[in-house]
Amino acid sequence: MAHDDHSAHHVNYLAVFVALCVFTALSVIFDLVSFSNHAITIVLVLAVAVAKALCVMMFFMHLKFEGNWKYVLLAPTTILAIGLPLALVPDIGVAYYTPLAPQAEWKAEMDSLHDSHGQSAGHSDHTGHVEEQAEVGHSDESGDGADRHEESHEAAPAEKAE
Amino acid sequence: MGIPIPNSKLGLWLFLGTEIMFFTAFIGAYIVLRIGSPGWPTDPKDTHILVLMGGINTFVLIVSSYFVVVAHEAMAKRDFSRARRYLTYTMGLAFVFLGIKSIEYYGKISHDILPSHIAETPTQAINKVDRELEQVVRQRFAVYTDAEAIDVAQPDDLATVSAQLDVFAKSEGGGDDAKSAIHDVALYRKWQNLHQHIVANVSLEKVPVATGPGYLAAREALSEGESLPALEYAEVKAELARLKSDTNYGGFVSAGVLDPHPVLYGNLFASIYFLMTGFHAIHVIVGMLLFARPLLQGNNLNEEWTDWVENSGLYWHFVDLVWIFLFPLLYIA
Numbered sequence: 189m190a191h192d193d194h195s196a197h198h199v200n201y202l203a204v205f206v207a208l209c210v211f212t213a214l215s216v217i218f219d220l221v222s223f224s225n226h227a228i229t230i231v232l233v234l235a236v237a238v239a240k241a242l243c244v245m246m247f248f249m250h251l252k253f254e255g256n257w258k259y260v261l262l263a264p265t266t267i268l269a270i271g272l273p274l275a276l277v278p279d280i281g282v283a284y285y286t287p288l289a290p291q292a293e294w295k296a297e298m299d300s301l302h303d304s305h306g307q308s309a310g311h312s313d314h315t316g317h318v319e320e321q322a323e324v325g326h327s328d329e330s331g332d333g334a335d336r337h338e339e340s341h342e343a344a345p346a347e348k349a350e
Numbered sequence: 351m352g353i354p355i356p357n358s359k360l361g362l363w364l365f366l367g368t369e370i371m372f373f374t375a376f377i378g379a380y381i382v383l384r385i386g387s388p389g390w391p392t393d394p395k396d397t398h399i400l401v402l403m404g405g406i407n408t409f410v411l412i413v414s415s416y417f418v419v420v421a422h423e424a425m426a427k428r429d430f431s432r433a434r435r436y437l438t439y440t441m442g443l444a445f446v447f448l449g450i451k452s453i454e455y456y457g458k459i460s461h462d463i464l465p466s467h468i469a470e471t472p473t474q475a476i477n478k479v480d481r482e483l484e485q486v487v488r489q490r491f492a493v494y495t496d497a498e499a500i501d502v503a504q505p506d507d508l509a510t511v512s513a514q515l516d517v518f519a520k521s522e523g524g525g526d527d528a529k530s531a532i533h534d535v536a537l538y539r540k541w542q543n544l545h546q547h548i549v550a551n552v553s554l555e556k557v558p559v560a561t562g563p564g565y566l567a568a569r570e571a572l573s574e575g576e577s578l579p580a581l582e583y584a585e586v587k588a589e590l591a592r593l594k595s596d597t598n599y600g601g602f603v604s605a606g607v608l609d610p611h612p613v614l615y616g617n618l619f620a621s622i623y624f625l626m627t628g629f630h631a632i633h634v635i636v637g638m639l640l641f642a643r644p645l646l647q648g649n650n651l652n653e654e655w656t657d658w659v660e661n662s663g664l665y666w667h668f669v670d671l672v673w674i675f676l677f678p679l680l681y682i683a
Contacts, residue, residue, distance in 0.1 A: 201423070205416040212412060216405045219682045226392075233678035240674045248419050248667045257353045261360075265367035269374040276378055280385045287386075291614055294471045295389050298614050301472045301583060 204247045211240045362661040366668050373672050376629070380622050380679060389614045392683075396613040397623075398458050404681035407450050408673060414443035415670040418663040425656040433659065434651055437641050440666070444638045451631055458620070462608055465624065468616035472583035475610035479590055480548050483541045484508075486606035490534040490599075491515065499527050512538045533598035540593055544586070553579040554589055586610065626676055633669045640665060 215233045223229050246252040353360055384390050391397050421436035458464070469475035487508060495505040500514045512535055519531035546560040547553070556579040559565050568578065587610060593603045613619075640662035644655045 201416060201419045205412065208412045208416075209409065212405065212408050215678055215682065216401070219401055230678075230683045233682045237674050237678045241671055244415065244667050244671050244674065248415055248670075249664055255354055257355065257360075258363075261363050261367060265370045269370050272371075272374050272378045273381055276382050280382050289387070291387065291389065291470060295614055297471045297473065298389070298612060301612070 199247050201247070204243055208240055208243055211236050211243070356657050358657050358661055359664070362664055366664065369668060373626075373629075373675075376622075376626050377675065377679065380626065383615075383618055383622055384683070387615045387618065391613050391616055391619050396611070396616065397619060398461050398463050399681055400454055400457065401681050403450050403454050404677050407447050408677045410443050410447050410450070411670045411673050414440045414447075415667050417443070418659075418666050422656075422660050422663045425653070425659045428653060430651045434645065434648075437645055437659070441638060441641050441645065444634055444641075447634055448631065451627065454627075458623075463616065463620050465617050465621040468620060469610065469612045470614050470616055471612050472610075475612040476548055476581070476583060476586045479586055479607060479610050480541075480545055482607040483544065483590075483593075483603065486602050487534070487538050487541050489606065490537065490602060494518070494527070494531060494534075497527075499531075508538060508542075537593070537596075537599040537603070540589075544589060547581055548586075550578075551581050553581055554585040583610070623680060626680065630669070630672055630676060633672070637662065637666045637669050 215236045218229055218232045218236070221229075251258050394401070417436045417440045421433045421440065424430070424433035424436065462468070469478045491508065491511045492505070494500050494515060495502060495511060500511070500518045502511050502514050504510055515531045515538075516535050519528045519535060521528065543560070544554070547557070550557075550560040550565075552560050557565070557568070572578070590603070590607060590609070594600050594607070596603070640658075644651055644659055644662075647655065
């Protein structure tokens, strides 16, 4: 039977397993190390995810040892799976329209809340940055960093107001 | 001859092809929402994402994937007791995964991080406090109306119940009920005052009363273009903190009203989080059912089940694969 043929390939499953564990530890480490740009973290952890996926597919799912039928079966779905996000790029990468989501207006209220709470000088350029984000629509990574920073002030005023 | 694999395996791989599209659609939608929404919540304080829990679950699934491979190898070598043992381990790890997932879900639900429940601005957060506090008052009043301690025609009308309750509280022979009614009427008045300030949008501290002749006179006295000081988010937070620290009704307020926490795009985040992790969890449960069948054979497990174990194993690896992408996308990115 077919599966008997596969057993002839002696894969060291334990080694694959250890590699997967190392990769998982790596992505947690990348999350803990705070890079200046959050985008670096995202790229790194997604690269690790791709490496892990390849390990699982090639060895655990035996695709490395299967016949050419694997290409016939998986090429169409792979092309469509890659094509879908690419087809969405005009929507997210090339924001050719003015965002009409109510959150675009709500963000001003949220930012004014943060501004009234966070007193440090580092925020002075934030409002300008928001406008820039609304226009570009996809440069929110550094904005996230600023949000994170400001959010940490949020808990304090409640006690102060007491 | 056609493709040199069993029909069942061909069918399973075709099914996995459709599954790839299924999850790609979700991931594509998530990417659009995430990148197209400036200010998307990433702080664990906002999202209640537990990176450690997600990391442990990633590890749990990888270990279980390894066990499935070992089980299939044992099946091929006709070592059925070893296969059964490793399938049992896999099943146990699937339960661990779902257990950790439930802890995460419980944390989100208890913080009301649910689609359409999240306030996205300070104004919405103030309104949420107003609604939740009203709910607490209703529950307190229901204690008396349900027990028929007081007789009111419209138990839904808080003002009427409050008036009746006030009379009841001051009456003789009400006992402990009458004593607690005093506090509940006091809480009602606190909520009513807050509610009136929210409706009128005037400052809690600078405008003592937001209704009645005094308030109307103050508004009349304003000259053209002037307005009374507006209600501020910090005032509501402070008022709620005061209510929660009250010795008489603070417990009820703390139990029924969450601290206001506006999260921009929080509802979209909650939707996509529960959609993706929920469908993944359903796949985990299906995998458990697939492994349950050979396990139910007990000592009768034989070589006829080899293909079954291989195919369920392939499905399980796919479930692992999906999580390998969901973890960085939802927990880290």
